[in-house]
Amino acid sequence: MTDTLTLLEQTIAERMASGDVQASYVAQLHARGLPVVARKLGEEAVETIVAALSGSEADLVGEAADVVFHLAVLLAERSVPLSAVMAELDRRHGTSGITEKAARTS
Numbered sequence: 001m002t003d004t005l006t007l008l009e010q011t012i013a014e015r016m017a018s019g020d021v022q023a024s025y026v027a028q029l030h031a032r033g034l035p036v037v038a039r040k041l042g043e044e045a046v047e048t049i050v051a052a053l054s055g056s057e058a059d060l061v062g063e064a065a066d067v068v069f070h071l072a073v074l075l076a077e078r079s080v081p082l083s084a085v086m087a088e089l090d091r092r093h094g095t096s097g098i099t100e101k102a103a104r105t106s
Ligand SMILES: N=c1c2ncn([C@@H]3O[C@H](COP(=O)(O)OP(=O)(O)OP(=O)(O)O)[C@@H](O)[C@H]3O)c2ncn1[C@@H]1O[C@H](COP(=O)(O)O)[C@@H](O)[C@H]1O
Pocket: 008, 011, 012, 015, 023, 024, 025, 026, 027, 065, 066, 069
């Protein structure tokens, strides 16, 4: 799984640097800028919700992949490495969400 995300991150960085908007969807997104990427991620999140509530498993897998891809592009736009997100998930590992929320609100 990590290899898949690492490869995706590398490919996104290469396509953003290429500036080849004729051949690359990532380059097109990069040219349109962060607000468009953010809106696209939001759209994909909504499509994932619809797939979860009324679509097939294949629909849900496809929409979830769209979310992960567009999230990776968004992070790249902000120069945030995926490893930072993974490190944050690792940091949270083993801490119950209920415990964390109680500590935050007390
Ligand atoms: N994983 C993906 C990926 N997932 C989804 N998409 C594209 O995301 C776009 C948006 O999905 P939609 O279904 O919303 O498409 P749409 O309605 O045509 O888009 P809009 O007109 O609404 O913008 C589609 O064009 C999909 O093909 C992706 N495009 C690229 N990648 C990866 O990025 C790499 C680089 O891609 P290029 O930059 O195109 O070379 C590829 O090799 C892949 O690994």
